[in-house]
Amino acid sequence: MIMNEICKPDAALARLILPQKPHPGLFYIPSQFALPLIHRGKHYAFHLLTKQLIEAELPLSARVGEGFDPLIEAMFLVPEGKDECTYYESVAKMMRLFGQKKGIPCYTILPTLGCNARCIYCYEEGRKQVTMTPEIVEQTIRYILETRAEGTVKLKWFGGEPLLCPGIIDRVSDALREAGVPFKSSVVSNGSLITPAIVEKMTTRWNVTNIQISMDGAEPDYIVRKHYYADAGQYHFVMDALSRLSAAGIRVSLRCNVDDGNWDGIPKFMDDLRENVAHKDNIGVYFSPLMDVRTGDGELDFWEKVIAARPLIEAAGFRPRAYNEPSMRFKANRCMADGGSIVIEPDGSLYSCEHCPSNGRFGDVFHGVTDEATKTEFCRSDRTREKCRKCPFLPECTSFASCPWTDAHCREMREMLTLDFLKRLIDRKTNTEEPDGDDSVC
Amino acid sequence: MKLKPDFIVQDIDDTQFLVPLGHEAFNGIVRSNSTAAFIVNCLKEETTAEAITDAMCSRYDATRETIAADVEEILNTLRSINALEE
Numbered sequence: 160m161i162m163n164e165i166c167k168p169d170a171a172l173a174r175l176i177l178p179q180k181p182h183p184g185l186f187y188i189p190s191q192f193a194l195p196l197i198h199r200g201k202h203y204a205f206h207l208l209t210k211q212l213i214e215a216e217l218p219l220s221a222r223v224g225e226g227f228d229p230l231i232e233a234m235f236l237v238p239e240g241k242d243e244c245t246y247y248e249s250v251a252k253m254m255r256l257f258g259q260k261k262g263i264p265c266y267t268i269l270p271t272l273g274c275n276a277r278c279i280y281c282y283e284e285g286r287k288q289v290t291m292t293p294e295i296v297e298q299t300i301r302y303i304l305e306t307r308a309e310g311t312v313k314l315k316w317f318g319g320e321p322l323l324c325p326g327i328i329d330r331v332s333d334a335l336r337e338a339g340v341p342f343k344s345s346v347v348s349n350g351s352l353i354t355p356a357i358v359e360k361m362t363t364r365w366n367v368t369n370i371q372i373s374m375d376g377a378e379p380d381y382i383v384r385k386h387y388y389a390d391a392g393q394y395h396f397v398m399d400a401l402s403r404l405s406a407a408g409i410r411v412s413l414r415c416n417v418d419d420g421n422w423d424g425i426p427k428f429m430d431d432l433r434e435n436v437a438h439k440d441n442i443g444v445y446f447s448p449l450m451d452v453r454t455g456d457g458e459l460d461f462w463e464k465v466i467a468a469r470p471l472i473e474a475a476g477f478r479p480r481a482y483n484e485p486s487m488r489f490k491a492n493r494c495m496a497d498g499g500s501i502v503i504e505p506d507g508s509l510y511s512c513e514h515c516p517s518n519g520r521f522g523d524v525f526h527g528v529t530d531e532a533t534k535t536e537f538c539r540s541d542r543t544r545e546k547c548r549k550c551p552f553l554p555e556c557t558s559f560a561s562c563p564w565t566d567a568h569c570r571e572m573r574e575m576l577t578l579d580f581l582k583r584l585i586d587r588k589t590n591t592e593e594p595d596g597d598d599s600v601c
Numbered sequence: 602m603k604l605k606p607d608f609i610v611q612d613i614d615d616t617q618f619l620v621p622l623g624h625e626a627f628n629g630i631v632r633s634n635s636t637a638a639f640i641v642n643c644l645k646e647e648t649t650a651e652a653i654t655d656a657m658c659s660r661y662d663a664t665r666e667t668i669a670a671d672v673e674e675i676l677n678t679l680r681s682i683n684a685l686e687e
Contacts, residue, residue: 175618175630175632176613176616177616177632246613246614249611249612249613250613252611253611253613253618253620253630256609256611256620256622257620257621257630259622261622
């Protein structure tokens with residue numbers, strides 16, 4: 160036995176793709192998707208496409224019958240010269256086609272680009288603060304009813320600050336309910352407008368299951384970075400809101416945007432969260448380095464600090480939320496843009512992604528999709544950037560060249576985060592560490 | 602007869618898959634063996650069972666009767682998942 164399985168491969172992929180048949184005469188080398196690691200003196204390998212984790216040492220090369228056939232069958236070893244990027248693209252295309260529904264499964268709605276904060280890092284800075292008119296709201300409802308996929312419709316409320324417009328969320332939610340359309344919602348917010356009445360609406364009227372709230376470190380940093388138009392104690396108000404949301408059963412993802420300027424205040428911020436957020440059960444916390452960090456020379460050093468800060472989150476009584484860690488299931492779609500979702504801007508324009516440049520507009524709620532080529536551009540699985548074709552982390556990433564999101568050291572960053580994740584996973588699976596409550600399980 | 606346009610043929614390495622696009626009657630993926638893959642490739646264009654059998658006879662070393670039975674079996678499988686336009 161040369162490999163001990165720690166985590167099984169993705170079940171859906173394993174049903175579809177037969178084991179790779181070992182061919183005598185071929186020369187096998189480690190797959191580009193096989194990530195080797197040594198942990199507590201043992202050799203492991205994780206396959207980033209199939210998601211199988213094994214205890215084994217991969218040979219530099221092998222032929223059939225040399226004792227490595229199980230590694231060949233499991234695709235940890237592949238024929239020398241195999242174009243694994245094309246193989247991945249084919250698998251991704253098939254899984255996307257299979258998962259594709261008739262109609263739109265998810266709508267990201269921006270009721271307004273207005274915001275009560277002026278975050279110093281906001282990528283929407285300088286954009287005109289448009290809000291949906293009643294006419295656009297009504298047409299958005301008609302558009303959803305005409306184009307939705309069967310089953311539960313997902314609404315993602317984004318902005319600007321979407322909670323500046325609770326009346327629009329009321330109207331869309333009520334209209335879907337009156338039409339008998341099952342729906343659930345998520346919200347991306349700064350949290351500063353989440354009163355008890357809003358939490359009540361979220362649970363009873365808007366069907367909110369998840370919310371992402373951004374905070375920017377300890378109070379002095381928060382005040383400077385959020386730069387609210389009216390500073391009215393939002394730091395403590397948002398902490399109360401976190402507790403209310405968690406107590407109401409809404410899953411909260413607390414995103415703490417960080418860089419060198421606010422990092423020193425993070426221990427104080429976590430202390431404040433521990434003391435002021437009474438109900439913590441449904442709250443996951445993660446640190447998200449800002450774009451300046453992620454495009455700069457110091458990116459990897461900063462990610463090391465982020466990894467090392469995980470115990471701070473746990474010590475404060477919260478669940479560290481996975482961020483840029485590998486998924487243990489094959490995901491055909493890595494983001495909203497390649498998953499058939501639609502972004503509706505306040506003026507009714509349709510986009511694939513709220514981060515995409517303005518030339519990504521492909522229609523509006525009145526006329527539907529008027530530029531099919533632009534819309535489908537993001538769904539193509541054969542647009543891998545040239546520099547990414549040999550990357551082991553390709554299955555963990557948006558695979559299309561049009562994505563505007565880039566890290567300066569993406570491969571090294573993903574390797575760092577993945578190895579940290581796998582070591583924790585191995586400890587949990589081999590019982591060398593107590594469970595920590597993380598939900599990222601095999 | 603012809604393969605319905607809402608069934609996509611996808612080749613991965615030397616295996617052929619038949620993937621339905623949001624199909625109401627069938628929710629699965631068909632993995633074809635080499636015989637089925639040959640027949641599915643024939644069905645990308647308008648054809649008949651007779652023509653498929655002719656094409657297979659020129660490629661495979663078996664009696665026409667055996668090949669015709671294989672073709673009919675696979676066509677029936679494709680009919681059962683509503684993949685054929687006839």
